[in-house]
Amino acid sequence: MKFIGINGGTFDPVHYGHLRPALEVMQCLGLEQVRFVPCYRPVHKDKPSVSALQRSEMIRLAIQKQPNFVLDTIEMEQGGPSYTADTLAILKKKFQDVSLVLMMGTDAFAKFHTWHKWQQIMQLANIVVMHRPGEPVPQSGESGEIYKQNHVSAFTAEAGQIMDVDVTQLDISSTLVRNHLLAGLSAEYLLPPCVMEYIKEHGLYKPTNQLEIKK
Numbered sequence: 001m002k003f004i005g006i007n008g009g010t011f012d013p014v015h016y017g018h019l020r021p022a023l024e025v026m027q028c029l030g031l032e033q034v035r036f037v038p039c040y041r042p043v044h045k046d047k048p049s050v051s052a053l054q055r056s057e058m059i060r061l062a063i064q065k066q067p068n069f070v071l072d073t074i075e076m077e078q079g080g081p082s083y084t085a086d087t088l089a090i091l092k093k094k095f096q097d098v099s100l101v102l103m104m105g106t107d108a109f110a111k112f113h114t115w116h117k118w119q120q121i122m123q124l125a126n127i128v129v130m131h132r133p134g135e136p137v138p139q140s141g142e143s144g145e146i147y148k149q150n151h152v153s154a155f156t157a158e159a160g161q162i163m164d165v166d167v168t169q170l171d172i173s174s175t176l177v178r179n180h181l182l183a184g185l186s187a188e189y190l191l192p193p194c195v196m197e198y199i200k201e202h203g204l205y206k207p208t209n210q211l212e213i214k215k
Contacts, residue, residue, distance in 0.1 A: 001157040004095060005034035006125065007103045008075075008084060010174065011055050012048040013199065014062045015191035017172035019069075021130045024167045025103055026068060029128065029155070032098070035072040035091075036063060039082035043116070049178065050204050052076045061194040085117035088124040099157055100125035105169070106137060113142035122150070122160040133166040181205035 007022050014036075022034045038055045042048070048055060056073055063069035074090060075082040084102070091100060102125045104112075109129045112118055121127075129137050129147070138144050152161045172190050180187045184207040187196060199205060 002032045002098045003029060003101050003126075003155060004098050005029075005031045005101045005103050005128070006037060006088065006091065007034050008037040008039060008082075008087065010042050010045060010048050011036070011038045011059055012050060012174045013055065013177060013191060013195055013204075014059045015172050015174060015177050015195075017170040019062060019192070021105075021167040021169055022069070022103065023066070025128055025130060025165050028165050029101065029163075031068070031101060033068045033070050034103070035070045037072045037075055037087060040075045040079055041081050043081050043083065054202065054204065058195045058198055061198055062192045064194075083116045085115075085120045085124070088121060092124050099155065099159070101155065102127050104129060106131045106135065109147070110138040110141075110143055113146060118146075122146075125159055126155050126161045126163070129162065129164040130167045130169065131164060132169045135169075137164045178205050182207055 005022065005026060007018070009018065011018065025031070026034050036059050038052060038059060040052050053076070056071060056076060060071045063071065075087055078086070088100060088102065102121065104127065106129060109127070115121065131137060137147055139147055147162055150160055150162045152163060155161055155163060177187045177190050180190070181199070182205055
């Protein structure tokens with residue numbers, strides 16, 4: 001059975017904290033590929049500060065030298081609010097003979113029981129929870145019960161299984177990157193140079209602390 005990783009998010013902008021864990025999960029689980037799926041309109045977050053097209057282009061640049069990383073613009077093409085269950089349903093029709101593996105961190109999984117149609121997500125895909133070495137996966141509350149009831153040591157062809165994988169989880173977030181840039185600070189070494197060049201070229205995340213001088 002072939003497995004494809006689904007790595008969704010706002011990616012505003014994409015950075016090494018997205019890329020390195022995805023690579024390690026792909027290698028650990030032997031995934032055929034990891035599909036990066038930028039959301040068009042996030043449901044639980046504020047509106048992204050740059051367009052979906054620009055966020056997608058930054059992903060394309062960031063992953064262009066990793067042949068098993070793929071940009072998937074499915075949520076952009078669908079438009080409207082981006083719900084994981086709906087996206088997985090479309091992808092499952094496209095990849096009928098492949099097992100989908102939804103990738104998420106511990107913070108996201110702790111709230112998984114609140115996700116739109118989470119039961120349908122479990123019917124469509126397996127889940128891999130990425131965490132730092134030694135960091136426990138949430139096992140209390142509703143999401144904890146979902147984890148304990150469906151945890152496995154290795155995926156089979158069936159959906160609805162949950163694994164956890166140790167990754168080199170860098171303490172980088174898109175918010176951190178944006179805050180550096182908005183403050184006029186360098187974001188070098190937080191994200192790929194090609195993404196930084198794109199940001200500069202298109203004037204994204206410009207400093208907001210510069211007051212205009214009235215003439």
